[in-house]
Amino acid sequence: xxxxxxxxxxxxxxxxxxxxxxxxxxxxxxxxxxxxxxxxxxxxxxxxxxxxxxxxxxxxxxxxxxxxxxxxxxxxxxxxxxxxxxxxxxxxxxxxxxxxxxxxxxxxxxxxxxxxxxxxxxxx
Amino acid sequence: xxxxxxxxxxxxxxxxxxxxxxxxxxxxxxxxxxxxxxxxxxxxxxxxxxxxxxxxxxxxxxxxxxxxxxxxxxxxxxxxxxxxxxxxxxxxxxxxxxxxxxxxxxxxxxxxxxxxxxxxxxxxxxxxxxxxxxxxxxxxxxxxxxxxxxxxxxxxxxxxxxxxxxxxxxxxxxxxxxxxxxxxxxxxxxxxxxxxx
Numbered sequence: 434x435x436x437x438x439x440x441x442x443x444x445x446x447x448x449x450x451x452x453x454x455x456x457x458x459x460x461x462x463x464x465x466x467x468x469x470x471x472x473x474x475x476x477x478x479x480x481x482x483x484x485x486x487x488x489x490x491x492x493x494x495x496x497x498x499x500x501x502x503x504x505x506x507x508x509x510x511x512x513x514x515x516x517x518x519x520x521x522x523x524x525x526x527x528x529x530x531x532x533x534x535x536x537x538x539x540x541x542x543x544x545x546x547x548x549x550x551x552x553x554x555x556x557x
Numbered sequence: 558x559x560x561x562x563x564x565x566x567x568x569x570x571x572x573x574x575x576x577x578x579x580x581x582x583x584x585x586x587x588x589x590x591x592x593x594x595x596x597x598x599x600x601x602x603x604x605x606x607x608x609x610x611x612x613x614x615x616x617x618x619x620x621x622x623x624x625x626x627x628x629x630x631x632x633x634x635x636x637x638x639x640x641x642x643x644x645x646x647x648x649x650x651x652x653x654x655x656x657x658x659x660x661x662x663x664x665x666x667x668x669x670x671x672x673x674x675x676x677x678x679x680x681x682x683x684x685x686x687x688x689x690x691x692x693x694x695x696x697x698x699x700x701x702x703x704x705x706x707x708x709x710x711x712x713x714x715x716x717x718x719x720x721x722x723x724x725x726x727x728x729x730x731x732x733x734x735x736x737x738x739x740x741x742x743x744x745x746x747x748x749x750x751x752x753x754x
Binding site: 500502503506510517518521522524525527529530532533536540 | 616628
């Protein structure tokens with residue numbers, strides 16, 4: 434009870450890595466961003482927003498990490514990753530748009546692990 | 558003898574309605590691209606990925622520096638100032654690579670070079686003098702905390718800029734038909750360099 438449920442963070446890592454793998458495959462196959470990639474990025478965005486909600490609820494409940502400023506920075510930056518990568522990658526009419534989506538998936542997974550390091554109460 | 562009768566080809570038949578299928582149906586074949594389109598600027602094609610990664614590092618390095626300098630500057634002033642410097646270099650590279658004009662490309666070459674020198678210098682310094690770096694910067698240990706991306710990023714940036722410098726150079730000097738072949742070959746060559754990893 435004293436920790437953030439690990440389901441959402443774990444799902445974010447799995448979803449981010451799956452998105453990255455699929456996007457890299459699309460890059461290798463010389464495909465530009467398609468509906469599947471856009472949908473996957475949308476799912477990742479929703480998961481990140483849920484995560485932010487969970488963590489904010491915990492902050493409101495009185496929990497504090499060692500560095501609140503860093504945590505707040507992450508909470509603000511993380512939901513923007515899929516949004517910006519989505520626009521930037523979908524604008525591209527070559528395989529490199531898919532590569533941008535791969536970066537977004539990887540970054541989401543890495544940020545999730547860093548978030549756990551910042552505040553171990555967020556279980557992965 | 559009986560070829561015209563047996564042939565299903567519509568080529569000879571005067572009425573187009575007779576053959577619905579072989580009329581060169583250009584099925585929209587999913588999304589595979591018909592040969593990679595030539596990038597129109599430094600921010601398209603491979604540059605799309607390059608700008609994305611530069612933007613990511615511009616944000617993370619400078620945000621990290623701001624938090625560190627604001628909350629605990631005296632803890633490791635050298636490391637935090639270097640973080641801030643790295644963030645500024647990444648911002649400059651991101652902006653100039655996105656812009657892509659000849660002047661911007663020249664500034665981008667400079668910032669990528671400074672970045673590469675910075676990774677090598679700070680990486681070595683951080684290994685030799687650990688006391689100065691109680692906290693890591695982006696460039697500590699040659700960027701080991703960031704999957705060594707800071708080490709390879711400027712190399713790809715400079716390769717990409719070289720491709721553009723050559724492309725611009727051939728366009729300016731060489732005139733009509735023979736130039737096209739030479740330019741295309743050179744472009745393909747430089748493109749292969751960029752894509753080879």
